[in-house]
Amino acid sequence: MQYKDQSAWRDVLEFPxxxxxxxxxxxxxxxxxDKGLGLTEFKDLLEVAAPxxxxxxxxxxxxxxxxxxxxxxxxxxxxxxxVDIFPGGTFFEVAVLQGRLSLYLQxxxxxxxxxxxxxxxxxxxxxxxxxxxxxQARAAGFGVxxxxxxxxxxxxxxxxxxxxxxxxxxxxxxxYVIVEGRESGQGVVIYDSRGVVKEDTLAYLIExxxxxxxxxxxxxxxxQQQALIINLGANVNLGNVQPGDVLALEALRVGLRxxxxxxxxxxxxxx
Amino acid sequence: MQYKDQSAWRDVLEFPxxxxxxxxxxxxxxxxxDKGLGLTEFKDLLEVAAPxxxxxxxxxxxxxxxxxxxxxxxxxxxxxxxVDIFPGGTFFEVAVLQGRLSLYLQxxxxxxxxxxxxxxxxxxxxxxxxxxxxxQARAAGFGVxxxxxxxxxxxxxxxxxxxxxxxxxxxxxxxYVIVEGRESGQGVVIYDSRGVVKEDTLAYLIExxxxxxxxxxxxxxxxQQQALIINLGANVNLGNVQPGDVLALEALRVGLRxxxxxxxxxxxxxx
Amino acid sequence: MQYKDQSAWRDVLEFPxxxxxxxxxxxxxxxxxDKGLGLTEFKDLLEVAAPxxxxxxxxxxxxxxxxxxxxxxxxxxxxxxxVDIFPGGTFFEVAVLQGRLSLYLQxxxxxxxxxxxxxxxxxxxxxxxxxxxxxQARAAGFGVxxxxxxxxxxxxxxxxxxxxxxxxxxxxxxxYVIVEGRESGQGVVIYDSRGVVKEDTLAYLIExxxxxxxxxxxxxxxxQQQALIINLGANVNLGNVQPGDVLALEALRVGLRxxxxxxxxxxxxxx
Numbered sequence: 001m002q003y004k005d006q007s008a009w010r011d012v013l014e015f016p017x018x019x020x021x022x023x024x025x026x027x028x029x030x031x032x033x034d035k036g037l038g039l040t041e042f043k044d045l046l047e048v049a050a051p052x053x054x055x056x057x058x059x060x061x062x063x064x065x066x067x068x069x070x071x072x073x074x075x076x077x078x079x080x081x082x083v084d085i086f087p088g089g090t091f092f093e094v095a096v097l098q099g100r101l102s103l104y105l106q107x108x109x110x111x112x113x114x115x116x117x118x119x120x121x122x123x124x125x126x127x128x129x130x131x132x133x134x135x136q137a138r139a140a141g142f143g144v145x146x147x148x149x150x151x152x153x154x155x156x157x158x159x160x161x162x163x164x165x166x167x168x169x170x171x172x173x174x175x176y177v178i179v180e181g182r183e184s185g186q187g188v189v190i191y192d193s194r195g196v197v198k199e200d201t202l203a204y205l206i207e208x209x210x211x212x213x214x215x216x217x218x219x220x221x222x223x224q225q226q227a228l229i230i231n232l233g234a235n236v237n238l239g240n241v242q243p244g245d246v247l248a249l250e251a252l253r254v255g256l257r258x259x260x261x262x263x264x265x266x267x268x269x270x271x
Numbered sequence: 272m273q274y275k276d277q278s279a280w281r282d283v284l285e286f287p288x289x290x291x292x293x294x295x296x297x298x299x300x301x302x303x304x305d306k307g308l309g310l311t312e313f314k315d316l317l318e319v320a321a322p323x324x325x326x327x328x329x330x331x332x333x334x335x336x337x338x339x340x341x342x343x344x345x346x347x348x349x350x351x352x353x354v355d356i357f358p359g360g361t362f363f364e365v366a367v368l369q370g371r372l373s374l375y376l377q378x379x380x381x382x383x384x385x386x387x388x389x390x391x392x393x394x395x396x397x398x399x400x401x402x403x404x405x406x407q408a409r410a411a412g413f414g415v416x417x418x419x420x421x422x423x424x425x426x427x428x429x430x431x432x433x434x435x436x437x438x439x440x441x442x443x444x445x446x447y448v449i450v451e452g453r454e455s456g457q458g459v460v461i462y463d464s465r466g467v468v469k470e471d472t473l474a475y476l477i478e479x480x481x482x483x484x485x486x487x488x489x490x491x492x493x494x495q496q497q498a499l500i501i502n503l504g505a506n507v508n509l510g511n512v513q514p515g516d517v518l519a520l521e522a523l524r525v526g527l528r529x530x531x532x533x534x535x536x537x538x539x540x541x542x
Numbered sequence: 543m544q545y546k547d548q549s550a551w552r553d554v555l556e557f558p559x560x561x562x563x564x565x566x567x568x569x570x571x572x573x574x575x576d577k578g579l580g581l582t583e584f585k586d587l588l589e590v591a592a593p594x595x596x597x598x599x600x601x602x603x604x605x606x607x608x609x610x611x612x613x614x615x616x617x618x619x620x621x622x623x624x625v626d627i628f629p630g631g632t633f634f635e636v637a638v639l640q641g642r643l644s645l646y647l648q649x650x651x652x653x654x655x656x657x658x659x660x661x662x663x664x665x666x667x668x669x670x671x672x673x674x675x676x677x678q679a680r681a682a683g684f685g686v687x688x689x690x691x692x693x694x695x696x697x698x699x700x701x702x703x704x705x706x707x708x709x710x711x712x713x714x715x716x717x718y719v720i721v722e723g724r725e726s727g728q729g730v731v732i733y734d735s736r737g738v739v740k741e742d743t744l745a746y747l748i749e750x751x752x753x754x755x756x757x758x759x760x761x762x763x764x765x766q767q768q769a770l771i772i773n774l775g776a777n778v779n780l781g782n783v784q785p786g787d788v789l790a791l792e793a794l795r796v797g798l799r800x801x802x803x804x805x806x807x808x809x810x811x812x813x
Binding site: 014048257 | 307308309310311330331333341343361362365366368374378382393422423455
């Protein structure tokens with residue numbers, strides 16, 4: 001059953017921006033960052049918003065801090081709502097640093113995570129190790145999301161480098177590639193230090209990326225979500241969305257919020 | 272029973288700023304913006320803070336995304352705590368755009384919403400249509416809140432225009448008129464692009480508005496709530512308050528928070 | 543039992559930053575500011591994060607707004623999770639202003655609060671009264687936290703003044719001294735108007751403070767928590783942490799988040 005069938009408003013209005021895909025969708029994915037929701041909040045979120053959530057990331061290394069039974073229950077709840085769930089990339093990086101990748105994957109598997117994020121936002125990771133990890137995660141039964149971009153502005157990669165890394169990751173079989181945006185959305189890849197989208201960089205990446213449907217743009221701020229929807233449409237993949245922003249983002253996607261509604265009206269010559 | 276009777280602290284302190292009205296109050300209303308709270312969070316909020324909440328707005332078009340039974344339950348809960356509830360203005364605007372106003376009002380009525388917001392923050396709406404909608408909403412049994420101000424800075428109205436629109440809306444029988452502040456509180460009507468109150472504009476509006484008790488100022492940021500309380504007193508109507516800020520705002524109103532306490536002490540010559 | 547024993551990940555990884563103290567800890571305390579959490583959210587938070595929370599402050603004068611039974615239950619829950627709990631300093635200041643300190647302490651005691659904050663962030667408080675209040679709170683059975691720093695930039699104290707006040711407070715028997723950071727973390731003591739740590743001021747205070755283990759730095763923003771952890775280590779005491787940030791902060795403390803992980807790697811010559 002489509003979520004629209006469950007809405008009391010389903011026969012009242014058309015979405016101003018049409019074509020929004022419903023779950024399970026190949027693109028238009030929303031990835032939520034969970035920085036430590038309690039179990040009730042987590043259930044609450046899924047009950048209201050699961051049709052609009054495709055991935056939940058337990059951010060950074062927060063996975064380690066949960067009592068085991070609560071962690072297992074969160075993972076079980078996500079899966080029961082058809083939401084994929086994975087630990088943050090920094091946690092993976094620490095495992096690699098400490099030579100514990102196999103144990104990391106085995107534990108993640110046993111706990112029920114469905115995806116693994118492979119990143120080098122903080123550590124250095126050779127190309128060989130990156131793709132060995134990708135193959136190992138896939139062999140262990142996980143979906144794989146890689147991430148491109150350095151967290152610290154002092155380590156920033158060139159746009160060319162980012163583009164070629166994305167191409168290689170997709171070629172190597174990553175299901176999705178995340179473009180780093182951090183939890184703040186500031187001073188990284190397509191965002192300037194105030195979080196404003198650098199339209200030139202974005203245009204360059206859009207032009208150069210082969211399969212945009214497999215790119216997830218981390219976009220924690222509303223202005224960023226808006227810019228990406230206006231540039232790439234309702235079914236752009238967006239990540240690092242705050243749990244409390246999921247319905248507001250869905251409204252942005254379909255034109256039920258002022259910012260994207262206005263753009264749609266102007267394009268259609270209505271306003 | 273007044274909420275003060277329920278406080279364990281009721282005989283210990285006087286509020287530094289006196290005269291705060293209690294529910295049901297004609298003025299001093301707090302309107303909360305709900306961007307997608309789950310049912311448990313919503314109950315939790317009302318249990319603790321209902322005496323300090325007069326209106327809940329289900330922001331933008333988020334109403335459409337709830338499973339019908341959850342939406343009905345939220346509306347029922349709000350009403351059972353003597354809180355009025357209405358869908359966001361953008362939702363109304365889309366209904367008007369699509370020529371579905373009657374169906375919109377009928378569905379809202381059937382679901383139990385108690386107020387309707389009539390806005391043109393994004394669309395163009397002739398004066399004739401605006402007041403026809405107002406009359407139609409009232410005839411359908413709703414309280415009516417109109418909103419004045421454009422969401423996009425490129426469409427900004429002059430202060431004179433805003434003032435005359437407010438006067439006409441009140442004359443036409445709006446219960447309250449909202450001065451647009453957006454969810455961000457930036458770059459709209461009385462706020463500059465950083466969210467700071469433009470004191471000149473505010474003073475001009477205060478001077479020109481006939482019945483300030485019927486104006487709701489959208490003020491999502493603390494600095495904005497503070498400035499409006501200092502200018503207009505504990506019983507100013509404030510909107511777009513985040514759910515988690517309701518008690519903190521109440522503390523601001525009565526001088527139990529540093530910012531408004533200091534102003535009170537300086538005025539009284541205590542400090 | 544240590545929290546690490548409860549983690550499903552306990553045998554997988556070492557924390558990149560070692561030496562994090564576990565509860566009950568003398569230093570490395572995390573103080574959370576609660577601006578009005580409902581009862582379910584509060585339980586939820588404690589269930590997941592109590593091992594990482596040492597103090598909960600019911601911010602400003604919000605204590606007064608709770609129905610008595612909810613307030614009692616929050617206090618009981620905090621204590622049952624070995625978390626100390628106290629009302630905000632502004633509430634204390636109003637009690638002093640109104641000559642009700644004894645009744646304030648008696649009510650707080652009866653409700654079950656375990657600590658009292660003694661501050662003069664907004665009011666003027668003579669040295670004599672400050673230490674009389676401290677002794678009176680202690681005699682009533684409370685732990686005592688004093689706070690140093692003025693909330694309003696117009697009242698800012700000199701660094702020398704702050705340092706001498708801290709020394710006197712510790713000498714007078716305060717368990718902890720809070721360095722004011724406000725809820726915003728902007729324009730006060732060690733933060734500039736954008737919330738960036740003033741490294742000179744911080745260095746000056748660190749150099750001059752006798753017992754850093756008894757200082758709690760209010761640090762609501764992530765950049766502030768990061769700067770303080772990098773300067774003072776995993777076991778720095780931090781305050782005004784948002785409830786939703788507790789696990790993310792713990793990740794920062796132990797190097798399971800990019801920002802502090804990178805610093806650790808650079809220091810160790812790994813990166």
